Amino acid sequence: MEPGLNYLYVKIRKDFGQQVRFCEVPAVMLDSIDPNKLDQKQYCLRNPTSNESQTVIKLSEHYVNTKKIVLRDQGVNHVEGGWPKDINFQDEEATSRHRRRFERDDSYVSAILNSYDGLKHLIEQNNAIEMYNMYFKEINSEEPVEKYFVRKSIVFNDPDERPIASIGWTHEDDSKIVVAYCNKNYPVNRPVNKNATCSIWAIENSAETYTDFIPPSFCWKVACSPSNSSEIIGGLQNGSVCIFDIRAKKEPIAISPIHLAHRDPVTALLYIHSRLNNEFFSGSSDGQCMWWDIRNISRPTDNLVMSIHAPSSPDDGLKYTEGISALQFDRTFTTKFLCGTDTGYVINVNRKGKNHAEVMSAIFSAHKGSVKSVERNPFIPKFFITCGDWTTNIWSDDIQSSPIIFGTSHPKQISDVAWCPQRVSSYMSICRDGIFRYWDLLRKYYEPIVVLPVSKYPLLYIRPNEEGKFVAIGDTKGSLNLITLSDNMVYSGDRDRNLIVQHFDREARKEHILETRVREIRLKLKLEAHVPVDSTLGKVDDETLIHNAEDEYRKVVGEEFKQFETVPTTRGKSLKTVKH
Amino acid sequence: MAQDEDEEDLSFNVEEVQNIVRDNIEFCLGGNTYSHSRVPQWITVITEKTLTRLNKLNKPFKYIMRITVTQKNGSGLHTAAAYFWDIATDGTCTVRWENKYMYCIINIWALSLQM
Numbered sequence: 269m270e271p272g273l274n275y276l277y278v279k280i281r282k283d284f285g286q287q288v289r290f291c292e293v294p295a296v297m298l299d300s301i302d303p304n305k306l307d308q309k310q311y312c313l314r315n316p317t318s319n320e321s322q323t324v325i326k327l328s329e330h331y332v333n334t335k336k337i338v339l340r341d342q343g344v345n346h347v348e349g350g351w352p353k354d355i356n357f358q359d360e361e362a363t364s365r366h367r368r369r370f371e372r373d374d375s376y377v378s379a380i381l382n383s384y385d386g387l388k389h390l391i392e393q394n395n396a397i398e399m400y401n402m403y404f405k406e407i408n409s410e411e412p413v414e415k416y417f418v419r420k421s422i423v424f425n426d427p428d429e430r431p432i433a434s435i436g437w438t439h440e441d442d443s444k445i446v447v448a449y450c451n452k453n454y455p456v457n458r459p460v461n462k463n464a465t466c467s468i469w470a471i472e473n474s475a476e477t478y479t480d481f482i483p484p485s486f487c488w489k490v491a492c493s494p495s496n497s498s499e500i501i502g503g504l505q506n507g508s509v510c511i512f513d514i515r516a517k518k519e520p521i522a523i524s525p526i527h528l529a530h531r532d533p534v535t536a537l538l539y540i541h542s543r544l545n546n547e548f549f550s551g552s553s554d555g556q557c558m559w560w561d562i563r564n565i566s567r568p569t570d571n572l573v574m575s576i577h578a579p580s581s582p583d584d585g586l587k588y589t590e591g592i593s594a595l596q597f598d599r600t601f602t603t604k605f606l607c608g609t610d611t612g613y614v615i616n617v618n619r620k621g622k623n624h625a626e627v628m629s630a631i632f633s634a635h636k637g638s639v640k641s642v643e644r645n646p647f648i649p650k651f652f653i654t655c656g657d658w659t660t661n662i663w664s665d666d667i668q669s670s671p672i673i674f675g676t677s678h679p680k681q682i683s684d685v686a687w688c689p690q691r692v693s694s695y696m697s698i699c700r701d702g703i704f705r706y707w708d709l710l711r712k713y714y715e716p717i718v719v720l721p722v723s724k725y726p727l728l729y730i731r732p733n734e735e736g737k738f739v740a741i742g743d744t745k746g747s748l749n750l751i752t753l754s755d756n757m758v759y760s761g762d763r764d765r766n767l768i769v770q771h772f773d774r775e776a777r778k779e780h781i782l783e784t785r786v787r788e789i790r791l792k793l794k795l796e797a798h799v800p801v802d803s804t805l806g807k808v809d810d811e812t813l814i815h816n817a818e819d820e821y822r823k824v825v826g827e828e829f830k831q832f833e834t835v836p837t838t839r840g841k842s843l844k845t846v847k848h
Numbered sequence: 849m850a851q852d853e854d855e856e857d858l859s860f861n862v863e864e865v866q867n868i869v870r871d872n873i874e875f876c877l878g879g880n881t882y883s884h885s886r887v888p889q890w891i892t893v894i895t896e897k898t899l900t901r902l903n904k905l906n907k908p909f910k911y912i913m914r915i916t917v918t919q920k921n922g923s924g925l926h927t928a929a930a931y932f933w934d935i936a937t938d939g940t941c942t943v944r945w946e947n948k949y950m951y952c953i954i955n956i957w958a959l960s961l962q963m
Contacts, residue, residue, distance in 0.1 A: 290934055291932070291933070291934070291935055292932045293935065295930040296930065298928055298929055300925065301925040301926075301951055302924055304922040307921055311921040
């Protein structure tokens with residue numbers, strides 16, 4: 269429709285809204301066309317019709333290619349040239365003469381000056397960057413940040429779910445784990461242990477044990493021989509020790525007689541580093557420590573009674589002994605060993621002492637409960653770590669009053685602690701809440717570096733293998749977890765050893781100073797307490813004090829009574845009878 | 849007289865309208881055969897021309913125009929209409945045109961605007 273199509277008209281206002289006069293007109297035919305047969309015949313239905321259709325994706329073609337560059341190798345022959353024909357360029361004089369002639373030319377000077385700027389710019393550019401320089405070679409490479417990670421590798425499950433009593437690693441290249449299972453609770457109503465089989469596991473196969481061995485009684489402790497990988501000694505619940513040869517048979521090849529061995533279960537068992545590796549010693553909660561020779565365990569070679577307070581004479585027997593709960597022997601001190609007791613003391617025992625005091629050379633009051641484990645630092649033997657009740661403490665041999673480093677308290681009781689065999693500043697602890705903690709004294713003092721929840725059940729025993737890469741942890745439900753440590757947790761850093769030695773020395777010195785100070789103060793107090801005895805000002809002794817007090821009392825009471833006698837006499841009688 | 853003229857002016861002149869329409873059809877459809885695709889174009893042309901010319905008459909009417917173009921193939925056709933309007937002022941006009949190939953029927957209704 270054209271936009272300009274409009275019709276304008278004018279209408280008076282009074283004419284608006286007039287009445288409508290409509291009437292109905294019936295249907296009127298507008299048009300009619302008759303059907304025509306002739307016309308119809310001219311048209312017919314086309315059936316079938318051919319129709320063309322194509323459903324094809326529309327494509328187009330176009331190709332692009334890079335230009336091909338043809339390369340060719342060719343040598344170049346350098347010949348000096350440019351000299352005019354008459355000069356022989358081999359002749360130095362002629363060439364220099366020619367050069368000098370050229371230099372005197374005027375245009376030569378201006379040409380040189382013109383090209384000077386450009387050349388200077390290029391040369392400076394060239395000198396600014398030295399392309400072939402090794403940058404940053406003076407700066408030392410930084411050490412990578414230490415990342416610690418631990419991983420639970422394998423779990424060896426005991427089908428009977430007995431708590432683990434002791435773990436040992438065999439001293440061979442392909443180390444195996446020797447495990448003893450035993451419930452150490454006292455059998456109050458009925459026996460708590462049924463199955464005495466102990467197993468040896470190989471790390472590769474966690475489905476079944478490598479081999480088993482069966483002691484006659486329940487085995488509380490095992491130790492592996494450092495020289496002979498098939499020899500294992502076990503300390504039993506009935507107090508005797510026995511030797512197993514796992515290649516021979518499952519039962520022990522030798523057992524000590526019961527009447528000569530311990531009277532309580534064996535709580536500690538260790539090999540001594542002798543020349544032939546045939547000596548070991550055992551400790552038990554009856555307070556005796558016995559030495560044995562492997563070749564003949566029908567009787568102990570030596571016997572020592574652990575009694576702290578009274579000198580032991582043969583008559584006293586075992587009256588004053590403290591039960592032994594942990595033993596540690598270090599190669600550097602061949603005649604000394606550390607002993608932890610059930611009463612919380614750690615004793616440094618010298619075997620070669622002449623009298624009792626020399627034998628018990630140092631006594632440390634370590635913990636409130638039994639000392640669960642005691643171990644010397646493999647690198648710095650003067651210091652050792654103990655664990656018991658809820659803390660771990662580090663002690664120095666010289667200072668007996670208090671530990672040089674107090675460990676932080678754990679939420680639940682600590683069961684065991686072990687130094688890392690190859691890392692000088694670290695130790696690992698396990699707790700009855702099922703968590704393994706790895707501590708490093710140089711990195712973080714009050715917190716463990718790595719905390720790993722190992723098991724839902726309380727953990728009982730930890731033992732790293734010789735290298736320190738694997739750690740075996742046993743819990744109360746018989747599962748032996750094998751944990752792998754990352755390399756930076758296994759090996760020490762460069763200066764770790766010096767630093768930790770300094771650290772320990774510093775702490776030891778601090779404790780030493782504190783100890784001497786405390787001793788001085790005590791001495792001074794003692795002297796002050798004795799001073800009144802020497803002076804002439806009159807004895808202030810207890811008797812006179814009591815008399816004075818009594819006299820004063822009588823005086824005061826008498827005065828009070830006098831006051832009461834002036835009061836009305838209803839009470840007077842009863843009062844008067846109270847005379848003294 | 850003037851009023852007659854006015855009256856004449858105001859009423860619907862059938863003949864005049866028929867002439868207009870017939871001219872337009874002839875111009876547009878002429879001698880063409882029926883081509884289904886071109887018919888809408890023709891219809892547009894016819895309507896535009898016709899309505900413009902009707903508007904030029906300058907009469908106070910609303911115009912309704914209906915065009916039917918049928919192919920001549922022998923079929924029959926019948927159209928009718930009924931009204932309810934003002935007989936005095938409103939009017940209607942029908943034009944039928946044919947050639948050899950098609951029919952063209954154009955109806956024009958003029959409804960007067962109130963005056």
